[in-house]
Amino acid sequence: MPGLEVPTWDPETAVLIGTILLEAIVLYVGYGGLERLFGPYLMRILVGGEASAQ
Template sequence: MPGLAVPTWDPETALLIGVILLEAVALYAGYGGLERLFGPYLMDLLVGGESSAQ
């Protein structure tokens, strides 16, 4: 039957997919950390301190 064949994985392709996924996780965590460190400062700088005024 067409369409029911199980594809075989090339080890190099699997390694490339794994590296791309690890890079994505590292970038996500890195940018999240930068946002936590510099986000409030940048918001105060760009908005002019309105975010902390109530």
């Protein structure tokens, strides 16, 4: 089995992982905003009233 590897600095990989981190934060904030904006409207369509799903 190869020896344990110490992570070395690799700008290309750092951008790749940073992009995933950024996407996750943007999705958390973005979907949160969309839920507040369209949540009640969507609930009216699905349930026929503003029943709380939270």
